[in-house]
Amino acid sequence: MANELRLSKKDRISVWWRSTFLQGSWNYERMQNGGWAYTMIPAIKRLYKTKEDRSAALKRHLEFFNTHPYVASPVIGVTLALEEERANGAPVDDTAIQGVKVGMMGPLAGVGDPVFWFTVRPILGALGASLALTGNILGPIIFFVLWNLIRMGFMWYTQEFGYKAGSKITDDLSGGLLQDITKGASILGMFILGSLVNRWVSVKFTPVVSEVKLSKGAYIDWDKLPAGAQGIKEALQQQAAGLSLEPVKVTTLQANLDSLIPGLAGLLLTLLCMWLLKKKVSPIVMILGLFVVGIVFHLIHLM
Amino acid sequence: MDLNIIQIILVFIVAFLAGMEGILDEFQFHQPLVACTLIGLVTGNLVPCLILGGTLQLIALGWANIGAAVAPDAALASVASAIILVLSGQGKAGVASAIAIAVPLAVAGLLLTIIVRTLATAIVHFMDAAAQEGNIRKVEFWQITAICMQGLRIAIPAALILAIGAGPVRDLLSSMPLWLTDGLAIGGGMVVAVGYAMVINMMATREVWPFFVIGFVLACISQITLIGLGAIGIALALIYLALSKQGGSGNGGNSNTGDPLGDIIDSY
Numbered sequence: 001m002a003n004e005l006r007l008s009k010k011d012r013i014s015v016w017w018r019s020t021f022l023q024g025s026w027n028y029e030r031m032q033n034g035g036w037a038y039t040m041i042p043a044i045k046r047l048y049k050t051k052e053d054r055s056a057a058l059k060r061h062l063e064f065f066n067t068h069p070y071v072a073s074p075v076i077g078v079t080l081a082l083e084e085e086r087a088n089g090a091p092v093d094d095t096a097i098q099g100v101k102v103g104m105m106g107p108l109a110g111v112g113d114p115v116f117w118f119t120v121r122p123i124l125g126a127l128g129a130s131l132a133l134t135g136n137i138l139g140p141i142i143f144f145v146l147w148n149l150i151r152m153g154f155m156w157y158t159q160e161f162g163y164k165a166g167s168k169i170t171d172d173l174s175g176g177l178l179q180d181i182t183k184g185a186s187i188l189g190m191f192i193l194g195s196l197v198n199r200w201v202s203v204k205f206t207p208v209v210s211e212v213k214l215s216k217g218a219y220i221d222w223d224k225l226p227a228g229a230q231g232i233k234e235a236l237q238q239q240a241a242g243l244s245l246e247p248v249k250v251t252t253l254q255a256n257l258d259s260l261i262p263g264l265a266g267l268l269l270t271l272l273c274m275w276l277l278k279k280k281v282s283p284i285v286m287i288l289g290l291f292v293v294g295i296v297f298h299l300i301h302l303m
Numbered sequence: 304m305d306l307n308i309i310q311i312i313l314v315f316i317v318a319f320l321a322g323m324e325g326i327l328d329e330f331q332f333h334q335p336l337v338a339c340t341l342i343g344l345v346t347g348n349l350v351p352c353l354i355l356g357g358t359l360q361l362i363a364l365g366w367a368n369i370g371a372a373v374a375p376d377a378a379l380a381s382v383a384s385a386i387i388l389v390l391s392g393q394g395k396a397g398v399a400s401a402i403a404i405a406v407p408l409a410v411a412g413l414l415l416t417i418i419v420r421t422l423a424t425a426i427v428h429f430m431d432a433a434a435q436e437g438n439i440r441k442v443e444f445w446q447i448t449a450i451c452m453q454g455l456r457i458a459i460p461a462a463l464i465l466a467i468g469a470g471p472v473r474d475l476l477s478s479m480p481l482w483l484t485d486g487l488a489i490g491g492g493m494v495v496a497v498g499y500a501m502v503i504n505m506m507a508t509r510e511v512w513p514f515f516v517i518g519f520v521l522a523c524i525s526q527i528t529l530i531g532l533g534a535i536g537i538a539l540a541l542i543y544l545a546l547s548k549q550g551g552s553g554n555g556g557n558s559n560t561g562d563p564l565g566d567i568i569d570s571y
Contacts, residue, residue, distance in 0.1 A: 025449035027423035055437030117367035132357030194518025202492030273500030294490025
């Protein structure tokens with residue numbers, strides 16, 4: 001086979017870059033089909049020279065396709081390998097190519113959504129946001145750079161993996177590695193979610209539970225302190241010795257809750273939201289509702 | 304504050320990028336953290352917009368496009384609220400009210416997304432026709448048109464807000480009473496829970512709940528940063544995977560009673 005048709009590395013890089021725009025013409029009829037055809041064009045140009053062949057190839061790749069945009073890359077790789085064989089005369093028909101695409105897109109979407117949307121993005125997002133809230137510009141930069149390094153690397157290597165493994169990829173992917181990644185990601189995800197719920201869901205109750213008048217000697221008696229710096233020094237020493245700053249000890253509802261475990265109210269709110277979601281309450285309704293609750297509770301001095 | 308012409312063009316470009324990314328979901332220009340910061344950067348309001356972006360990001364953590372479903376539109380919410388924050392000239396003080404505006408906008412953006420996705424259905428029919436002719440350039444042209452349409456989805460509303468100008472926006476924001484903005488800020492602290500709840504519902508199984516508990520309790524130790532927590536999480540995941548494999552091979556041939564202590568006693 002002297003003049004066998006092969007896709008060069010440059011073609012594959014071009015396909016990889018175009019796969020960035022996979023969802024560009026997302027539509028309710030065939031979903032990612034336009035972007036898929038657009039992605040395949042460098043390969044079609046290389047492999048098919050006649051107008052009829054090109055037309056057939058374009059039509060073949062305008063069929064229905066939809067998966068998570070990043071895990072489409074291994075499917076693209078496999079399809080490239082199949083197209084290459086077909087162009088070289090192997091009996092790969094349209095149904096085989098469409099079958100591989102459809103067969104892979106479902107299970108892969110099941111990996112892509114939890115790993116990228118529900119583990120990597122919330123973690124990097126929360127990390128970036130926590131820096132941004134303190135006015136640190138590194139927040140968005142870290143988020144943007146890390147995310148795109150992970151994404152671009154993942155898309156290139158899985159596309160190459162798919163291209164080299166050809167149609168065997170579905171067998172490889174059903175093996176243990178994929179399961180490990182999914183499970184590991186959900187463990188990490190749940191762990192981080194637990195800490196995020198604690199740190200970032202802020203529910204603060206203001207009502208005062210008790211006001212206890214402290215006995216004499218348990219608080220700093222400001223009137224009896226010497227004037228000037230000497231007085232400040234004395235006050236600090238008394239505070240260090242455990243004396244209260246105020247003659248009345250105020251305990252808020254929040255302090256009571258926090259003494260159980262900090263973040264308890266936030267946890268309960270999160271569990272309530274999960275329950276409501278399972279009851280098919282729209283997230284939008286819940287978001288707007290929580291704003292209303294915030295305003296009302298603030299007005300009645302509960303928060 | 305009023306923007307000069309170069310700033311307006313830059314804001315328009317950022318809005319366009321955010322709109323594209325709202326559908327592409329690749330570079331993440333539509334995430335509040337990035338979009339708000341970029342708007343802040345080009346308008347010289349970096350720090351307030353950065354804080355707005357961080358706050359919105361926490362609310363939007365769980366928003367994702369899954370299958371055919373569309374999440375609330377982070378792109379429109381971030382771009383529009385950042386522009387409003389900049390125009391109001393309130394700086395950091397305006398963040399709470401900007402967030403209050405962002406959430407309804409996210410819902411409105413949802414409608415725009417659905418409209419554009421429906422329009423895109425027509426575009427793929429043009430692609431079909433181009434494919435029939437074997438015309439590669441035409442297929443590419445329509446793909447790019449569709450992407451630009453998504454960009455304009457955010458860029459046009461952004462331009463509208465800019466066209467209305469700083470005056471009305473500032474009046475609107477300053478007419479908001481204090482109880483309202485404070486209440487909204489309190490609500491904003493709680494709204495985050497909805498995003499987490501969505502994510503947890505997707506991932507939670509009996510097997511991984513204990514890790515949630517560990518994470519929750521460890522987070523009480525405020526000295527551990529998020530990076531530190533991430534490291535612990537990765538370590539736990541690796542340990543769990545390694546141990547569950549050992550358990551699997553060890554129990555393969557043996558009597559698998561699920562009671563390790565009982566097994567040890569039996570073998571004595």
